[in-house]
Amino acid sequence: MSWEVVIGLEIHVQLNTASKLFSGSKLSTGAEPNTQASLVDLGMPGTLPVVNREAVRKAALFGLAINADICRHSVFERKNYFYPDLPKGYQTTQLDKPIVGAGVVEVQLAPKGNEGGEGEKKTVRIHHAHLEEDAGKSLHEDFHGMTGIDLNRAGTPLIEVVTEPDMSNAEEAVAFAKKLHAIVTSIGICDGDMSQGNMRFDVNVSIRKPGEPLGTRTETKNLNSFRFMERAIKLEVERQIDVLEDGGEIVQETRLYNGDTHTARSMRSKEDANDYRYFPCPDLLPVEITDADLDALKAAMPELPGARKERFMADYQLSEYDADLLSGDLATAAFFEGAAKAGNDAKLAANWVMGELAARLNAEEKPITDSPVSAEQLGQLIARLKDGTISSKIAKQVFEACWAGEGDPDVIIEVKGLKQMSDSGELEKIVDDIIANNAPQVEDYRSSDDDKKKKKIGFFVGQAMKATQGKANPQQLNQLLKDKLG
Ligand code: ADP
Ligand code: MG
Numbered sequence: 076m077s078w079e080v081v082i083g084l085e086i087h088v089q090l091n092t093a094s095k096l097f098s099g100s101k102l103s104t105g106a107e108p109n110t111q112a113s114l115v116d117l118g119m120p121g122t123l124p125v126v127n128r129e130a131v132r133k134a135a136l137f138g139l140a141i142n143a144d145i146c147r148h149s150v151f152e153r154k155n156y157f158y159p160d161l162p163k164g165y166q167t168t169q170l171d172k173p174i175v176g177a178g179v180v181e182v183q184l185a186p187k188g189n190e191g192g193e194g195e196k197k198t199v200r201i202h203h204a205h206l207e208e209d210a211g212k213s214l215h216e217d218f219h220g221m222t223g224i225d226l227n228r229a230g231t232p233l234i235e236v237v238t239e240p241d242m243s244n245a246e247e248a249v250a251f252a253k254k255l256h257a258i259v260t261s262i263g264i265c266d267g268d269m270s271q272g273n274m275r276f277d278v279n280v281s282i283r284k285p286g287e288p289l290g291t292r293t294e295t296k297n298l299n300s301f302r303f304m305e306r307a308i309k310l311e312v313e314r315q316i317d318v319l320e321d322g323g324e325i326v327q328e329t330r331l332y333n334g335d336t337h338t339a340r341s342m343r344s345k346e347d348a349n350d351y352r353y354f355p356c357p358d359l360l361p362v363e364i365t366d367a368d369l370d371a372l373k374a375a376m377p378e379l380p381g382a383r384k385e386r387f388m389a390d391y392q393l394s395e396y397d398a399d400l401l402s403g404d405l406a407t408a409a410f411f412e413g414a415a416k417a418g419n420d421a422k423l424a425a426n427w428v429m430g431e432l433a434a435r436l437n438a439e440e441k442p443i444t445d446s447p448v449s450a451e452q453l454g455q456l457i458a459r460l461k462d463g464t465i466s467s468k469i470a471k472q473v474f475e476a477c478w479a480g481e482g483d484p485d486v487i488i489e490v491k492g493l494k495q496m497s498d499s500g501e502l503e504k505i506v507d508d509i510i511a512n513n514a515p516q517v518e519d520y521r522s523s524d525d526d527k528k529k530k531k532i533g534f535f536v537g538q539a540m541k542a543t544q545g546k547a548n549p550q551q552l553n554q555l556l557k558d559k560l561g
Contacts, residue, residue: 078282078319080312081289082248083240085277087233088259089209090133091266096208096232097124097167097359103227104271112211112226118163123358126151130232131362133264134174134206136372137234140262140379141201143178145369148361149206154351160211160224168235170353173205174362175234180258181381182250183399193395199251200239209233234264240279240289245308249301252276257380257403269299276304280311282319290315291325295332295339307332310339383408391421400429406443410450417454420461427453431474448477456484468545469493496546502539505547506555509538520560532556 094101098115115122138145150172153165178201186194209231214223236255242248256274260267267273276299281292295311298304310332315325332339378386380403387398387408401411407428415424432453436443456477460470465488476487488494496502510517513535520531535556539547 078312078316079285080243081240081281081283081292082242082244082308083279083292084236084238084242084248084251085279085294086236086238086252086255087209087275087277088137088236088255088265089273090130090232090234090264091273092127092129092133092232094127095230096127096130096206098230100230102231106227108214108223108225108227110227112229116226116230118165124167124356126359126362127232130206131174131364132368132372133232134204134234135364135368136262136376137204137236137259137264138175138178139369139372139376140258141175141178141180143201143204144176145364146172146174146176147364148172149174149364150361151206151356151359152353153356154353156351158210158213159222160213160226160229162211162226162229166208166210167356167359168207169205172361173203174364175201175204175236177201177203180251180254182247182254183384183396184247184250186396197242197247197250199241202237202239204234204236207233207235240281240292245305245312248278248308249305252301252304253403254380257405261380261383261405262377269301272299275299278304278308278311280308280315281325282312282315291327293325293328293330294345295330296342298332300334303332303334306334306337307339310337314339387411391415391425393421393425397425397429401425404443410443410446410453413450414453414457417451418457418461419454420457423457423460424454427457427474431471435478447480448474452477452483459484459488463548464488464494466495466545466547466549468540469495472545493546495548496543502543502547502551503555505539505542506535506552506559509535509542510559513538517560528560532560535560 092102095116098113100111100113100116103111115124135145149169151167152170154168154170155165157164180199180201182197182199184194184197209228211224211226211229214225217223238251242251256267256269259265259274265273275297277294277296278298279292279294281290283290293311293315295307298307311330318325326341327345329342329345330339331342383402384395384398387393387402388395391398393401402408411424411428414428415421418424432443432446432448436446456470456473459465459473460467465473473484473487473493476491477484481487482490516531516534520528520535523531532553536549536552539552539556
């Protein structure tokens with residue numbers, strides 16, 4: 076019997092408020108170390124925290140987006156521990172009464188293998204999500220054997236989202252993570268820049284034989300890219316299988332993954348909640364959320380990825396899988412809709428955004444927001460493809476030129492003389508020349524049966540494309556060749 080993998084995730088989502096969770100200091104984006112932490116963030120005697128209303132609003136909005144119950148009297152607790160980047164000696168967080176209760180996230184999985192089709196759907200249950208403050212940062216580089224402390228991040232508002240152990244392989248976990256990213260960016264509560272630590276994933280992994288109770292899990296912390304997350308999970312699954320098959324035992328522990336070396340190591344054995352001596356924060360009142368607050372939030376809810384997907388399927392006749400890919404990320408969705416509108420063809424726009432554009436962006440590791448080809452330019456290219464001005468082969472050439480900054484597609488087509496040769500007189504002359512200059516191939520073609528002819532016509536098409544530098548209109552060329560070759 077093979078092993079069954081069980082995965083649950085804990086995700087820190089940084090809320091994009093103007094100021095911190097309990098103080099007026101600004102959120103730090105690349106500021107000089109220790110210039111954006113106030114006395115409140117440091118928990119100095121005589122200071123009192125005040126809850127940031129906008130952070131509460133954003134956390135509750137997330138709850139509504141995943142159909143969760145919102146706790147009407149949620150309570151902040153102190154989680155006590157010592158660490159150099161936590162000068163207060165405790166983290167203000169939530170334990171028993173988190174602001175967001177149980178909810179669900181629907182995930183669309185990729186089709187398996189080469190079968191094509193739509194791929195399965197998966198429901199991942201959210202156990203809860205709570206509000207908490209981030210700690211500062213310990214900097215281990217550039218200090219010659221010492222550690223630097225930067226407290227700018229201290230007090231930054233986070234929601235920690237905790238899933239049930241509902242995922243059963245790395246691909247599912249990544250698909251869920253991407254969906255969560257799509258939700259928090261679509262509702263505008265998080266900037267979603269993973270390289271800046273805006274979303275950080277802890278993965279809990281265990282294995283068991285089918286039918287057995289859950290196995291002992293490990294937690295790999297602070298994964299900040301989808302790729303690292305996938306690799307770290309696979310590595311940990313392999314390790315656990317090796318340990319158990321060698322007769323060993325899994326130790327419940329926290330592990331650290333190094334993406335550069337693709338290795339992981341044990342960081343510490345896992346502590347229990349009661350080690351932290353949680354207690355309700357005496358400085359903060361419970362956060363009250365009224366019916367009116369919830370109504371206002373519901374009214375302000377932006378379009379969610381799920382609704383956008385339905386709309387893309389209905390309005391643009393996209394397949395479910397395509398609609399899912401294009402609707403997830405807000406920037407991709409906007410780009411697609413812009414190109415579809417400018418080119419007046421949603422299907423072509425979908426194909427180009429998921430195909431050529433995605434490949435090009437991927438190769439240069441660029442986000443779609445930095446695409447050198449704009450949505451309007453891609454739309455223009457699509458329009459020229461649609462009205463027969465250029466062939467699909469030439470379209471790729473125009474795309475490349477546009478990517479390289481040579482101007483709008485219309486300008487490129489004009490300047491480079493890339494218009495498709497649809498004037499049959501000109502094309503006819505080229506075809507006549509080819510037939511005259513390739514007597515043996517013409518002979519061979521004419522003496523072949525219909526099946527073979529279908530293959531052999533390729534030679535003449537190739538010659539004509541070469542002669543026209545790919546500009547012959549394929550339909551017209553085929554017709555002309557068939558007529559003339561007989
Ligand atoms: P703790 O209180 O120790 O943090 P939780 O019960 O809150 O533990 O679970 C933390 C995370 O670990 C959750 O995402 C949960 O789904 C996941 N998890 C719990 N048990 C397992 C297990 N046996 N295998 C994999 N993941 C698990
Ligand atoms: Mg927990």
